[in-house]
Amino acid sequence: MDKYEVLKHCFGHSRFRQGQEELVDAVLSGRDALGIMPTGGGKSLCYQIPALLLGGITIVISPLISLMKDQVAALKNAGISAAYINSSLTAEQLRLVYRRAREGAYKLLYVAPERLETEGFAALMQAVTVSLVAVDEAHCISQWGQDFRPSYRSIPDFVASLPQRPPVTALTATATAEVQQDIVRLLELRDPVRCVTGFDRPNLFFDVQRPKNKMSALLDLLRTRRDKTGIVYCATRAAAERVCRTLCSRGVAAVCYHAGMEDGERRASQDDFQFDRKNVIVATNAFGMGIDKSNVNFVIHYNMPKSLEAYYQEAGRAGRDGEAADCILLYSAGDVETAKFLIQSGGEELGDAEREELRRRDYERLKIMTGYCKTTRCLRGYILDYFGQPHAEECGNCGNCRRTYRLEDITIPAQMILSCVVRVRETLGYYVGKTLIVQTLRGSRDRRLLQLGLDSLSTYGLMRKLSAEKVLAMLDRLEEAGYLRTNAQHFTLEPTAAANGVLFGGEKVTMPVHLEPAAQSGEKKRRRKGAAASAPTTGTEDLFAALKAERTRLAAAEGVPAYVVFSNATLADMAAKAPHTMEDFLEVSGVGEIKAARYGEAFLKAIAAYEEADET
Numbered sequence: 001m002d003k004y005e006v007l008k009h010c011f012g013h014s015r016f017r018q019g020q021e022e023l024v025d026a027v028l029s030g031r032d033a034l035g036i037m038p039t040g041g042g043k044s045l046c047y048q049i050p051a052l053l054l055g056g057i058t059i060v061i062s063p064l065i066s067l068m069k070d071q072v073a074a075l076k077n078a079g080i081s082a083a084y085i086n087s088s089l090t091a092e093q094l095r096l097v098y099r100r101a102r103e104g105a106y107k108l109l110y111v112a113p114e115r116l117e118t119e120g121f122a123a124l125m126q127a128v129t130v131s132l133v134a135v136d137e138a139h140c141i142s143q144w145g146q147d148f149r150p151s152y153r154s155i156p157d158f159v160a161s162l163p164q165r166p167p168v169t170a171l172t173a174t175a176t177a178e179v180q181q182d183i184v185r186l187l188e189l190r191d192p193v194r195c196v197t198g199f200d201r202p203n204l205f206f207d208v209q210r211p212k213n214k215m216s217a218l219l220d221l222l223r224t225r226r227d228k229t230g231i232v233y234c235a236t237r238a239a240a241e242r243v244c245r246t247l248c249s250r251g252v253a254a255v256c257y258h259a260g261m262e263d264g265e266r267r268a269s270q271d272d273f274q275f276d277r278k279n280v281i282v283a284t285n286a287f288g289m290g291i292d293k294s295n296v297n298f299v300i301h302y303n304m305p306k307s308l309e310a311y312y313q314e315a316g317r318a319g320r321d322g323e324a325a326d327c328i329l330l331y332s333a334g335d336v337e338t339a340k341f342l343i344q345s346g347g348e349e350l351g352d353a354e355r356e357e358l359r360r361r362d363y364e365r366l367k368i369m370t371g372y373c374k375t376t377r378c379l380r381g382y383i384l385d386y387f388g389q390p391h392a393e394e395c396g397n398c399g400n401c402r403r404t405y406r407l408e409d410i411t412i413p414a415q416m417i418l419s420c421v422v423r424v425r426e427t428l429g430y431y432v433g434k435t436l437i438v439q440t441l442r443g444s445r446d447r448r449l450l451q452l453g454l455d456s457l458s459t460y461g462l463m464r465k466l467s468a469e470k471v472l473a474m475l476d477r478l479e480e481a482g483y484l485r486t487n488a489q490h491f492t493l494e495p496t497a498a499a500n501g502v503l504f505g506g507e508k509v510t511m512p513v514h515l516e517p518a519a520q521s522g523e524k525k526r527r528r529k530g531a532a533a534s535a536p537t538t539g540t541e542d543l544f545a546a547l548k549a550e551r552t553r554l555a556a557a558e559g560v561p562a563y564v565v566f567s568n569a570t571l572a573d574m575a576a577k578a579p580h581t582m583e584d585f586l587e588v589s590g591v592g593e594i595k596a597a598r599y600g601e602a603f604l605k606a607i608a609a610y611e612e613a614d615e616t
C-alpha cells in the first residue's frame with residue numbers, strides 16, 4: 001500500500017489535510033520534522049501513516065495517559081495493532097506488552113516520557129527496530145512553553161541510545177517562534193522539515209464579555225445551550241468547585257475536574273463528560289491536554305487564563321469535529337490580579353535568575369492576554385497576529401466583528417484623566433496604579449487616598465457621576481490608544497509623550513461603545529463559513545439522529561466514546577449518502593475498511609429500518 005491507500009483503507013479519508021502529506025513524506029524520506037498544527041488539525045495521522053508503511057515499530061511519546069488510551073482504542077478499532085506503556089498498567093499487563101512488542105506485534109507503541117529511562121524499556125528498544133520516534137505535544141520540552149515537562153528532556157538521550165537513529169517527528173499546536181526554536185534545539189532535530197499550517201479555526205466563534213455578574217452571565221449562556229456539550233474553565237480549584245456547585249444547583253448536568261481531586265473522582269468526572277453522561281465539565285487547566293473529545297460545542301472561560309497560548313489551546317478544544325462552536329471568555333479586572341498572583345507563586349523549583357526570567361516572560365504574556373480581552377478589533381485577527389499568521393482584516397465570526405460600535409467622543413474625560421495622572425505625580429513625586437487614579441477621579445473617601453492627600457487635587461471628584469467601570473474602560477482606551485502606559489515593573493500608570501496632544505494640542509479621543517451584544521451560535525442556529533459539513537444537511541436531520549442513536553448503542557456496547565466509532569462529520573455524510581450496500585458505505589467520508597467491516601452492517605440496517613419506518 002502507498003500513503004494514499006493507507007489514508008483511505010485504514011482511516012477512511014480521501015485526501016490529506018494541509019500539512020499532513022508534507023510531514024508523512026518527510027518521515028518516509030528519512031528526515032526529521034517539526035509539525036505545528038492547530039488542535040484538531042490531524043496531527044496523529046502524520047505519524048500513524050508512516051508507522052503503517054515502515055517496517056519496524058513507531059514509538060509515540062505522549063504526556064498524558066488518557067490520550068494514549070483513547071488513541072490506542074481508536075487505532076485498534078480501525079484494525080491497527082497498537083499498545084501503550086504507562087503507569088496505569090499492572091506489572092502483568094506491562095510484561096505482556098513488552099513480550100508482544102518484542103515479537104513485533106505492534107506497529108505503534110505509545111509511551112510516557114518517564115518510561116524512556118527505565119531499564120525494561122531500554123532493553124526492549126535494543127531488541128526491536130524503531131522506524132520512527134514521534135514526539136507529541138513537543139512544546140512540553142520547552143521551559144517557555146505552557147506545560148513544561150522535565151522528563152521530555154530525556155528524549156534526545158533515548159533517541160541516541162537506539163541502535164540506529166530513526167527519523168524524529170515533533171508535533172505540537174503551540175507555535176510561538178521561541179518555543180519552536182526550543183523544540184528543534186532541545187530535541188536535537190537534524191535539519192528538520194518544518195511545517196506550520198494555518199492556525200485559524202474558522203468554525204470557532206470567539207467572544208469576550210465583561211458581565212457585571214459572571215455567574216448569571218454563565219447561567220444565561222448555558223440556558224441557550226442546554227443540549228450542548230462544553231467546558232467551563234476556571235482559574236483556581238476553589239472557583240471550579242464553587243461554579244460547579246452553583247451550576248448543579250440550577251439543574252445543569254455538570255461535573256468538576258481539577259488536580260486537587262482524588263484520582264478516582266477525577267477519572268469519574270472525565271468519563272462522565274467523555275461519554276456524554278454529563279454535558280458540562282467545570283475544570284481548571286489540569287483538564288485538557290489529551291482530551292480527545294471531538295464534539296465539544298463550547299468552551300467558556302470563567303476567568304481569563306495567564307496567556308494567549310493557554311487560551312487558544314483551551315478554547316481550541318471546542319469544535320474539533322469541525323462543527324460551529326463557541327469560545328467565550330468572561331473577563332473581569334479581578335482576573336488580572338488572580339493571574340498575577342498565580343505567576344508570582346509559580347516557579348519555586350527554579351533558580352533565582354531563571355525564576356526572574358520566567359516571571360518576566362509570564363508578565364509579558366499576561367499583557368498580551370489582557371490586550372485580547374480589551375481590544376475592539378477582530379479577535380481572531382488578534383490571535384493570529386500573535387502566532388505570526390496572516391489573516392483578513394475582519395473575520396466576521398467573532399464578537400468584535402459582529403458587534404456594531406458607536407464611537408463616543410471622550411476627549412474631555414480623557415483630559416481629566418490625563419491631567420489627574422500628571423497631578424498625582426506632581427503631588428506625590430511618583431506615579432500610582434489605576435485603582436488610585438479611578439478613586440481620585442470619582443472622589444472616593446478611601447483611607448489610603450485621604451492619607452496621601454489626593455482629595456486636595458483639582459481633579460478630585462471630577463468624574464463622580466461615572467461608574468468605576470466606565471472610568472476604568474476609559475483608562476484602558478487611553479492605554480490602548482497610546483496616551484498612557486502601564487509600567488511593567490511597578491504596575492503604575494504613566495502618561496506617554498502623546499498625552500500632550502490631548503492635554504494641550506486639541507487632539508480628539510474616541511472610544512467604541514457596543515450598541516448591541518453579539519449573537520452566539522447557541523442562540524441562533526446558522527452555518528458559518530469554513531465550518532465543515534458535520535451538521536446534517538437539510539432534510540437528513542432525522543436519519544442523522546437515527547444514526548447517532550445507533551452510534552450511541554455501539555459505543556456503549558464496546559465501552560468506547562462515541563467518536564471512536566464514527567465522528568459527527570462521518571454520520572452527517574452517511575445521512576446525506578444513505579448507503580444501501582457495503583460498497584456505498586465505503587464511500588462515506590471517514591469510513592475505512594476495518595470500520596466498514598465492523599460497523600457497516602449495523603449502520604446499513606439502521607438506514608434500512610429508518611427508510612422503512614419513513615415509508616409507512
Ligand code: ADP
Binds near residue numbers: 567
Ligand atoms: P490533533 O491531534 O491535531 O488535535 P487529530 O489527529 O486528533 O488532531 O485529528 C482530529 C480529527 O480530524 C479526527 O477526528 C480525525 O479523524 C480527523 N482527520 C484527520 N485527518 C483527516 C483527513 N485527512 N481528512 C478528514 N479528517 C481527518
Ligand code: ZN
Binds near residue numbers: 378394
Ligand atoms: Zn473577527
